[in-house]
Amino acid sequence: MPSIVPTPSEAAFVFVPLxxxxATSLWISQNAAARGHRFPNLLGAILAFVPVGVVAYLLVFVTNNPRRRPPTTTERWALTVLLAGAGSFLVGSVGLPPDPSSQGFWFVVTYVALLPLSHLVVYRRGYRRVTRPVARRVATLRSHE
Structure with missing residues (x-):
């Protein structure tokens, strides 16, 4: 008879995405509030479930609306968790074994391993090395239109 208690692998598939x-919802709502959006909490709740909307938010809203206040500790914490989670999804889809029973374990291991790296990117301003070329490219594409 199957058990109702989830295995660690099954729990990982629920815990990390949750x-x-x-973190995605929290970061978007904090970031949108800092940029003057009228409904930042609603935007954060909706875009947490729509990954394409997050990309549109970053390309359209963030580039057109400068920050009115510096990032808060909560916003940076949420971005750290978000980057580690997105990185573990990417590593998991490309490099982890396809076995479902071991994939949950390695999914959590990559998530925990990427937390310090995402901390360095967010808190040590490593994101500027990533975002400056992208911002320049978007600006040149917009100027050609």
Whole structure:
């Protein structure tokens, strides 16, 4: 008879995406509030479930609306968790074994391993090395239109 208690692999498939979902919603709402959006909490709740909307938010809203206040500790914490989760999804889809029973374990291991790296990117301003070329490219594409 099957057990109702989830295995660690099954729990990982629920826990990590749930944490990343909450962090995504929190980061978007904090970032939108800092940029003067009228409904930042609603935007954060909706875009947490629509990944394409997050890309549109970053390309359209963030580039057109400068920040009115510096990032808060909560916003940076949420971005750290978000980057580690997105990185573990990417590493998991490309480099982890396809076995479902071991994939949950390695999914959590990559998530925990990427937390310090995402901390360095967010808190040590490593994101500027990533975002400056992208911002320049978007600006040149917009100027050609």
């Amino acid at each position: 944490v990343v979902l909450v």
